[in-house]
Amino acid sequence: MVTLGIIGAGRIGKVHTESISNYVKNARVKTIADPFMNDDLKSWAKAMGVENAVTDYKEILADDEIDAVLICSSTDTHSVISVEAIEAGKHVFCEKPIDHDITKIKQVIKALEGKNLKYQVGFNRRFDHNFKAVKQAIDAGAVGEQHIVKITSRDPEPPSPEYVAVSGGMFLDMTIHDFDMVRFLTDSDATEIYVQSAVLVDPAIGKAGDVDTAVITMKMENGAIAVIDNSRKAVYGYDQRAEVFGSKGMVATSNDTASTAVISNESGITGEKPLYFFLERYMQSFATEIKEFVDAIENDTEVPVGVMDGLKPVLMGMAAKKSVEEGRVVKLSEIEF
Numbered sequence: 001m002v003t004l005g006i007i008g009a010g011r012i013g014k015v016h017t018e019s020i021s022n023y024v025k026n027a028r029v030k031t032i033a034d035p036f037m038n039d040d041l042k043s044w045a046k047a048m049g050v051e052n053a054v055t056d057y058k059e060i061l062a063d064d065e066i067d068a069v070l071i072c073s074s075t076d077t078h079s080v081i082s083v084e085a086i087e088a089g090k091h092v093f094c095e096k097p098i099d100h101d102i103t104k105i106k107q108v109i110k111a112l113e114g115k116n117l118k119y120q121v122g123f124n125r126r127f128d129h130n131f132k133a134v135k136q137a138i139d140a141g142a143v144g145e146q147h148i149v150k151i152t153s154r155d156p157e158p159p160s161p162e163y164v165a166v167s168g169g170m171f172l173d174m175t176i177h178d179f180d181m182v183r184f185l186t187d188s189d190a191t192e193i194y195v196q197s198a199v200l201v202d203p204a205i206g207k208a209g210d211v212d213t214a215v216i217t218m219k220m221e222n223g224a225i226a227v228i229d230n231s232r233k234a235v236y237g238y239d240q241r242a243e244v245f246g247s248k249g250m251v252a253t254s255n256d257t258a259s260t261a262v263i264s265n266e267s268g269i270t271g272e273k274p275l276y277f278f279l280e281r282y283m284q285s286f287a288t289e290i291k292e293f294v295d296a297i298e299n300d301t302e303v304p305v306g307v308m309d310g311l312k313p314v315l316m317g318m319a320a321k322k323s324v325e326e327g328r329v330v331k332l333s334e335i336e337f
């Protein structure tokens with residue numbers, strides 16, 4: 001049995017607590033910490049079987065009974081808490097991104113050196129049943145040599161301008177999952193990135209200094225050309241698809257829907273919209289990623305998404321930002337690490 005502490009009781013902290021309580025049989029959450037801990041959160045934590053609900057995460061780090069922490073707090077706290085947790089001898093699961101600042105990610109990598117501690121990053125889409133099936137088909141040779149990889153990733157609604165202002169921008173907040181998916185499906189890193197982007201959804205996003213629509217093209221080390229298309233607003237719901245085309249064929253996924261019922265009548269043929277957003281679409285993947293993290297601790301095996309997997313999409317996000325700023329192809333080798 002692995003004993004966990006959860007840092008941050010917002011949206012994703014709650015998702016992980018609930019899925020551990022319901023699905024991860026070899027782990028228990030002993031303590032959850034959030035500076036805004038209140039009575040509602042405390043009674044929710046109690047209902048989830050969590051022993052302690054506290055305001056200061058340092059109580060978790062000081063507790064010798066706790067083997068590992070899940071860092072689910074706001075992004076700007078991830079790297080600092082990661083280093084403190086590693087120094088306190090805890091295994092760490094850190095939500096994406098580790099940080100927006102490469103120097104701070106380096107500090108986490110350094111803190112891990114020489115320690116027999118697991119560090120997993122929350123790129124949950126790798127554990128999604130559809131994307132996992134695409135990867136399995138690729139690994140089984142269905143596609144042959146990869147030529148073209150296409151990721152479609154569109155949100156159902158844009159974030160607020162306040163969120164945009166602290167998010168690090170679309171490439172580091174949203175596309176970061178798609179950069180990880182391209183790496184996962186190709187087993188390869190990007191060498192060059194070029195971005196066309198625009199503000200087509202909400203002018204307030206542009207005023208906050210970000211974009212809301214983009215097409216990103218990449219050359220990958222394995223020779224494939226990859227394309228990501230992003231929008232902050234798809235009126236029909238969360239659009240999450242992938243296609244990998246190669247010398248022997250193609251593998252592609254469609255969206256998940258609440259049912260597969262299709263109604264055909266004289267006015268046309270209609271079906272369900274995609275599941276609304278990430279909480280509906282990716283619940284299973286959130287549970288599976290934590291299950292694999294806990295198993296890696298129990299069995300002393302490698303985590304499926306390590307610290308370098310956390311770093312690489314941030315470098316890709318920085319290259320994408322530079323491409324927008326300078327209107328040109330950016331080589332990944334230009335991004336200093």
Ligand SMILES: NC(=O)c1ccc[n+]([C@@H]2O[C@H](COP(=O)([O-])OP(=O)(O)OC[C@H]3O[C@@H](n4cnc5c(N)ncnc54)[C@H](O)[C@@H]3O)[C@@H](O)[C@H]2O)c1
Pocket residue numbers: 007008009010011012013033034035036057072073074075077095096097122123124278
């Ligand atoms: N993998 C995914 O698909 C996914 C989805 C959503 C969010 N996230 C990531 O999870 C993180 C949190 O996002 P969210 O949507 O849950 O945000 P949120 O604002 O709902 O929750 C963040 C929580 O962290 C708490 N917090 C802030 N500083 C803290 C500290 N020092 N100690 C303890 N708690 C602290 C806040 O009080 C808040 O309750 C972000 O980094 C985000 O990028 C990942």
